[in-house]
Amino acid sequence: xQNLDQFLEFTVEKAVRIMQAKAxxxxxxxxxxxxxxxxxxxxxxxxxxxxxxIKVGEGIAGMVAQTGEPLLISDxxxxxxxxxxxxxxxxxxxxxxxxxxxxxxxxxxxxxxIIDRINGTSFVENDLKILTEFGExxxxxxxxxxxxxxxxxxxxxxxxxxxxKYQIVGNSSSIQKIMLEAKKVANSTTSTLILGESGxxxxxxxxxxxxxxxxxxxxLIVLNCxxxxxxxxxxxxxxxxxxxxxxxxxxxxxxxxxxxxxxxFLDEIAEMSPSMQAKLLRVLQEGIFYRVGGNxxxxxxxxxxxATNREILQEIEDGKFREDLYYRLNxxxxxxxxxxxxxxxxxxxxxxxxxxxxxxxxTPKLIISKEAMEKMLGYSWPGNVRELRNALERAVVMGNxxxxxxxDLPILDPKTKYPGMQxxxxxxxxxxxFKKEFIKLNLRNTGGNRSKAATIxxxxxxxxxxxxxxxxxxxx
Numbered sequence: 001x002q003n004l005d006q007f008l009e010f011t012v013e014k015a016v017r018i019m020q021a022k023a024x025x026x027x028x029x030x031x032x033x034x035x036x037x038x039x040x041x042x043x044x045x046x047x048x049x050x051x052x053x054i055k056v057g058e059g060i061a062g063m064v065a066q067t068g069e070p071l072l073i074s075d076x077x078x079x080x081x082x083x084x085x086x087x088x089x090x091x092x093x094x095x096x097x098x099x100x101x102x103x104x105x106x107x108x109x110x111x112x113x114i115i116d117r118i119n120g121t122s123f124v125e126n127d128l129k130i131l132t133e134f135g136e137x138x139x140x141x142x143x144x145x146x147x148x149x150x151x152x153x154x155x156x157x158x159x160x161x162x163x164x165k166y167q168i169v170g171n172s173s174s175i176q177k178i179m180l181e182a183k184k185v186a187n188s189t190t191s192t193l194i195l196g197e198s199g200x201x202x203x204x205x206x207x208x209x210x211x212x213x214x215x216x217x218x219x220l221i222v223l224n225c226x227x228x229x230x231x232x233x234x235x236x237x238x239x240x241x242x243x244x245x246x247x248x249x250x251x252x253x254x255x256x257x258x259x260x261x262x263x264x265f266l267d268e269i270a271e272m273s274p275s276m277q278a279k280l281l282r283v284l285q286e287g288i289f290y291r292v293g294g295n296x297x298x299x300x301x302x303x304x305x306x307a308t309n310r311e312i313l314q315e316i317e318d319g320k321f322r323e324d325l326y327y328r329l330n331x332x333x334x335x336x337x338x339x340x341x342x343x344x345x346x347x348x349x350x351x352x353x354x355x356x357x358x359x360x361x362x363t364p365k366l367i368i369s370k371e372a373m374e375k376m377l378g379y380s381w382p383g384n385v386r387e388l389r390n391a392l393e394r395a396v397v398m399g400n401x402x403x404x405x406x407x408d409l410p411i412l413d414p415k416t417k418y419p420g421m422q423x424x425x426x427x428x429x430x431x432x433x434f435k436k437e438f439i440k441l442n443l444r445n446t447g448g449n450r451s452k453a454a455t456i457x458x459x460x461x462x463x464x465x466x467x468x469x470x471x472x473x474x475x476x
Contacts (some may be wrong), residue, residue: 004145005040008138012040012112015134019098019127021114025049026102026138028110029056029065036065036110043115048090059083060099064111070100070132074122098123100132102139104146112138166207169352170345174337178205185332186213191284193269193329194307196336198455199386202307205336206265209305218262221255226268230276235292237280244293256289260300269306269329270315274322281325304329309458339381339388346376346388353389354404357396366396368404375406383456390452410447436471439464443473 008026016024023043027036035053057066063081064071076082076094087094099113112135117123168179185192186209194202203222210220228236239254255264272280283289284304288297306329315321339346350368358366372395381387395408425433439453446452450468454461467473 004141007141008040011134011138011141013042015112015114015131016042019114019123019130020118022116022118024112024114026110026112027054027061027065028142029108036061039110045090045092049086052086052089054083054086059086060097061111061113064099064101064113065108068101068103068108070098070128070135072098072123072125072128095120096122098127098131100128100135102135102142104139104143109139109142111135166204167352168201168204168208169349170342171348172342172344174342175345178334178336179208181332181334182209183212185209185334186211189214189303190331191303191329192305192332192334193312193326194305194334194336195312196307196309197338197384198309198458199384200336200338201385202309202336203265203267205334206263206267206305206307210263210265210303213263213303215262215303219259220263220265221259222265222267223255224267225276226271230273233272233276234279237276238289238291238298240292241294244291248293251291254291256283256300256302257298259302261302263303263305266304266306268308270308270310270312270321274320277322277325281322281328284325284328339384343377347373349385349388350376350392353392354396357393361396363396363401366402366404369406371406372404372409375409375411379411383452387452387456390446390449394447411445432471435467436473439467439471440473443468 012024012026015021023041023045025038025042025046026040028039029036033053034056036056037053038050041047041049054062056062060071060073060076060079060081060083062083071081073079073082074096076084076097082094084094095116097113097115099111101108102110102112112131114123114127114131168175170176182205192206192209194205196202206222207220210216223236225233235252235254237254237256239252239257240248242248242251266280279289283300287301288299290297312321312326312330316323316326339349350373354366354368358364376388376391383390391409391411392404394410395404399405399408438457442453442456443450446456450464451461454464457464
């Protein structure tokens, strides 16, 4: 805003010089009070002027602010709209005045006025045109400054909102240790590999590392490697040139390029095919890549954070994951603990999620009953924090709006056990029977939600649907 003030002063001073006037001023409109106040003033009486305010509709400046039309007054003493109070108060005899509105769109935001020619002659119509252009220039600068301030405010609000949304909640020793390690790693550019079961908050940890690090003001780009087939994954990572393939109508910027100077978080990294692993390794080693269909190298400086829920060392031993890529990604490893190993955090997490859902659904007095909390503490949470959040969300939606009760939670009694297998049946039949009961158990646990059940079981939803059809599972 300091630069804006300097620009407005320069604009008024320039208008005064060009029009060979004695003084000029720029007044802004206070919409709530309905007053014009002196933002900029030149001339011998400029400091005294800044004490005054002018009502909209009062005097020449007030009339211009009210109508939005410029005015040229050759002799103010003969114009009934002239208000001499300010001139008399500061001991200045005004002869001639020209005043133009400042508008942002259709909104009048103030006026700019020039007073008295140095040589004593009156202003003419051409002076009015010149001042109108200066008014438009000043209004444009103010409008742009407002936009910048608004964008800055929105960015700040968004960062605060995201910090809350992606907050890691917990006071347990295990989670505090993890957060301490993450903050240490954040102050470097070291590649970091995050391990942990599904739903433990690996992405939250990656966001914390970025937020606390040297690149916090640069972009964080997130990509789930398991969500895309190999051809689309390459396109997402590296982008493509126009005409690279049928349907590539325009050039596309990939995730690596979008993350330049920032951070790229690659979730489910172990799901990459061997050929994609080789391409990723080359980028990490050389810092360059080629867009699909392109032959011009693209240079990037990206910090890579990756994550997987697989036993990565076993994947390497089985030949499914490149050992050289593992060592490139695994400069520092942080393992997120499962929720069952930090049950002390369940009350904090539950209250955190409930507060969010209370605001979302407009139920400010909603509480978690003691019995519901005991049920949550006694459950093993195979889907970890994600399952806890989903369970509470369902409880809030399906509950009475006053208290979360045990029956509102889509989780089974921790004492519930699978009844066991029969003897005298083939192994394949026994395995199929177990799969059927296991699927039914998880479907009941998620209230019949196949996507959630598939996530908990660590399989694709489409595969779960095929198993449900195969085993003729109904009425869940």
